[in-house]
């Protein structure tokens with residue numbers, strides 16, 4: 403079953419077309435990362451899926467229903483980018499209050515544990531650190547034991563330890579069959595946790611697949627080394643799709659045929675050092691997908 407279904411969705415704000423004919427199906431139990439540069443339409447798409455706004459055109463279904471119905475909302479949890487948590491309540495009180503809004507919530511102690519907030523349960527929300535406040539927002543998103551969970555840039559402001567524990571909790575929810583849709587600007591996190599990556603730009607989907615397939619669809623390898631070759635010579639090497647070089651001769655090439663590049667260097671007797679050959683990262687794929695031709699030229703002349 404599809405947990406989330408957007409069909410032909412447009413959302414306009416005055417003259418801004420934030421979403422343009424967006425169609426997206428998310429299967430139940432899938433962990434999807436929605437990526438895109440600032441202004442791509444990610445938050446707008448999530449607000450439609452949460453039933454907080456209406457599409458200008460097209461339809462939005464969550465758990466098979468219009469998410470503006472209260473009955474559907476009981477099955478949805480959301481961790482927004484900025485949450486308005488009553489600052490005077492303690493962590494435990496805030497979670498208890500939110501639990502009352504749902505028909506079958508988790509216990510408060512379980513939620514404190516999931517969000518690693520047990521030790522600060524008695525602290526007022528207004529006195530939490532940035533990372534703890536994000537964890538409280540997560541706690542409030544999961545307290546209703548939702549089938550579908552939206553996480554909008556969840557780990558912003560969390561330190562490395564909190565992040566690791568946070569992804570552990572998300573893994574647990576996924577293992578329990580929850581459908582999770584998240585946005586993040588940390589591409590390595592998307593790569594590690596998501597079953598599926600959807601890249602948006604200007605309100606539409608640019609690419610959709612597993613992290614592995616997205617990496618593969620763009621450029622498979624990066625070859626880096628230091629030599630005397632100038633940019634024109636680097637670009638002329640066989641199989642090179644883009645090249646950059648700095649003033650100290652550090653070359654950075656993207657290619658689908660790293661072996662061809664290395665062979666040419668050896669055959670021509672080019673003296674080089676500090677050779678590194680690696681797979682393109684999801685970040686490389688993302689930048690290549692979302693770069694406008696003008697930006698691509700600037701970065702990779």
Ligand SMILES: Nc1ncnc2c1ncn2[C@@H]1O[C@H](COP(=O)(O)OP(=O)(O)OP(=O)(O)O)[C@@H](O)[C@H]1O
Nearest residue numbers: 415418419420438439440441442443444445446447
């Ligand atoms: N309430 C609004 N009124 C007017 N324009 C809006 C409104 N909400 C969003 N937009 C515009 O719609 C476009 C998409 O914005 P959105 O916030 O969905 O992008 P995003 O992908 O979430 O970006 P970010 O990564 O910065 O959070 C932007 O051009 C934004 O300025």
